[in-house]
Every structure is written in C-alpha cells, then in structure tokens.
Amino acid sequence: MLTGARIGVVTFPGTLDDRDAARAVRLAGGEAVALWHADADLHAVDAVVLPGGFSYGDYLRAGAISRFAPVMGSIVDAANGGMPVLGICNGFQVLTEAHLLPGSMIKNDHLHFVCREQVLSVENVDTAWTRLYSVGERITVPLKNQDGQYVADEHTLDELEGEGRVVVRYRDWNPNGSRRDIAGITNAAGNVVGLMPHPEHAVEVGFGPDGPRGPRTGTDGLRFFASVIGSLVG
C-alpha cells in the first residue's frame, strides 16, 4: 500500500529510534528516507520525523547541539514553509531548541528515568500528524525519558491552551511533572508537532504495548504516521 509519500527520518549522533521511526513510516504506507544530520539536503522529502534518543549525549541541554546541525537549517526553513515535521522525545527537545515550538524540557521532577506504557488523550485532531484520531480519544504508547518535564511560562501555557495547541495530554498519571499534563504541542499552523511519548513504538502487533486484543497488540501510535501520509496524498 505504498502511497508515494516520502518521509525523512533524521539521524543525529546519539539518535536511537530512527529505525523504529522509519519502520513506522513504512507500516503506515509511506517511503522512509534516511536523512543525515551533517547533510543539509532534504532529498525532496514531503515531511520529516526527528526521532528520539540522546543526540550528542544530551550535552549542554537535550537537543541543544543538534539544533545547529546542517540538516536543521533546512528543516526549520521547510517547516516555516508548511512542511509537516514531527519531533518525538529528543526530537521534541530539538524542536523547542530550534524555536519551532515554544517552551522547553527539563529533568523529570522525580529525577528518575521513566519507561512505561503511558495513557494519553488526543486533544487536537487538526494537525498534520493527528487527523486520523478523534478528539478526546485515549491512546496508549510507550514513554521513556529523563528530561521530559515540559515547562513554559504561564503566558505561553495560556496561549497554547487558548489556541487549542495542546495535542496530547498525560492521563491517569503525570510521569514527569510536565506543566498542565502536557505531553505534546503543535505550532500555530499545525504542521509542526512535538511530543515526549513514542508513537513509533506502538505500530505493530507483537511489539507494542498491551492492547485490547491481548499483550503487545497495541498499535495506537500508527495513526500519527498514517495521518501525515493522508494529509500529503489526500
């Protein structure tokens, strides 16, 4: 069911989840295109995923050094021109450091690394990456982070809430102290989305979180990738 949509997946030094992200793109019906941090050429992709990991070992601040990689200049320009960009975990941190999304991430309030299956509610289904979900839908995807506490000043938080730019929110338990249970946000145009949890780890029966059909059957994350492909070809 290849659609012809070309989705770039960026690898920085220290990126961990680029292969899972590329696999998620393929399972959703797109063509995954590997993008290298040192190459400013986006190879004619239609959208970009910045995957999770610990780029540059989280030195300085998570995502701070990756932001200055040659590929990021091209991605910032393309994102400002409307190209869909999804930042997952460390990719979300890169997007805030690149000022494509407001706020920042600091260490989890309890100081521990968390790794769990996390319930989220989808709050905005108008973005390029969430249009196949329904408002208020609860989904379960893995979450794993050290610096996952989303912070921004009250004015910015009010603006995000007021404009409906909170895309996903933590439910049942706030795993890292994020302000207002925010797990993911979008820019004003809805083409750039960043979130801490990992939809790319919940795309295939046998490898995801527990789901309604039994252990490891959860595929709630797949529609992030199917959504963007739908918005590109549809």
Next chain:
Amino acid sequence: MGRVVVNVMPKPEILDPQGKAVNGALPRLGFSQFVSVRQGKRFELEVDGEVTDEILAAARRAGETVLSNPVIEDVVDVYAEPAHAPSDEAGR
C-alpha cells in the same frame, strides 16, 4: 592566553530538580545550615591573546544563543579572568 567565564543558572521560577536533590543530601552529611541549593553551569571560553571588549561581547552573544536556553535559564555573569586562575590549581 585569555579566558572568559560564562555562568548560567536555571531561572528562579523554574524548578531545579538537581539542586533539590543536592539540597536533600547536604543535611545527611551534617550540612544543616543551607536551606536551598540551585545548580548551574560554568563555561570557560579560552582565546589566544588578550580578552578584548569584542571577545567579551561575542561571549555574551554565545551565552544568550547557545550556552543558555532563555526559556529556562539566565546568563548571570560574563567576565574575563586570568588563564592561570584558581580553577587551574583546583585539586593540586
């Protein structure tokens, strides 16, 4: 050789989980006089030759754009210091 020091601290209104953890450990070692700890970063930028006003200005710009994230941190100090400062002697 000259050296510029840039000190960066978490903003006062931002919770500092690391400082809080250190603060929790101090009384266990008998340091009960400190009521709060905040942990920041010190950068030492070295240059060939003297630290001029231009170099200090460049260090300030680097502090604001790269070394700190203005959403969560403040650059609290930028100053020149002799390259053979006490920090070189630390631990000797």
